[in-house]
Amino acid sequence: xxxxxxxxxxxxxxxxxxxxxxxxxxxxxxxxxxxxxxxxxxxxxxxxxxxxxxxxxxxxxxxxxxxxxxxxxxxxxxxxxxxxxxxxxxxxxxxxxxxxxxxxxxxxxxxxxxxxxxxxxxxxxxxxxx
Numbered sequence: 001x002x003x004x005x006x007x008x009x010x011x012x013x014x015x016x017x018x019x020x021x022x023x024x025x026x027x028x029x030x031x032x033x034x035x036x037x038x039x040x041x042x043x044x045x046x047x048x049x050x051x052x053x054x055x056x057x058x059x060x061x062x063x064x065x066x067x068x069x070x071x072x073x074x075x076x077x078x079x080x081x082x083x084x085x086x087x088x089x090x091x092x093x094x095x096x097x098x099x100x101x102x103x104x105x106x107x108x109x110x111x112x113x114x115x116x117x118x119x120x121x122x123x124x125x126x127x128x129x130x
Contacts, residue, residue, distance in 0.1 A: 003027040005072075006047070006054040008034040012105075013053030016072040023082045070105055 005020065007013040007029055020027050033039045037050025047054040047067065055072045057064040057079070066072045077086045087097035 002056075002058040004030065004056045004058075006030045006032060006036070006043075006052055008032050008036060008052045010034065011052045012069040015069040016053055016055055016076065019073040019076050019085065022085060023076060023080060025076070025080060068105070070101055074101065 003020070003025060005013060005016055005027055007017055008031070011034060017029070032043070032052070034052070035050070036043045036052055044050045047065075049067060051067055053067065053069050053072060055064075055066045055075075057075075064075070066075060074086075076082070087094050091097070
């Protein structure tokens with residue numbers, strides 16, 4: 001098994017990085033500056049959409065490539081067995097677990113981005129006005 005994660009500080013790649021650490025798996029970490037599609041020539045040849053995270057799991061029987069942070073976490077837990085980090089389908093609250101797991105991307109990302117952009121430009125404006 002060769003698990004590899006491409007990561008940028010402050011990016012969603014923190015989720016699978018944290019999962020890898022919690023599970024104690026061996027992995028290779030490639031740290032990059034953000035945005036990698038512009039700052040790392042050749043990255044889009046590896047990952048055509050140019051986003052982070054980018055994750056590969058090169059096993060004897062298959063190569064898995066993924067770009068969705070929550071999906072990578074779920075893949076790791078289900079593939080390498082970390083029962084203390086998941087809720088199984090047989091559990092009565094499995095649906096609620098999945099809802100919260102994917103809400104982080106589907107529901108919260110847009111408002112979080114708006115707040116980030118507004119706060120960033122407010123700080124920049126204050127710096128410019130000084």
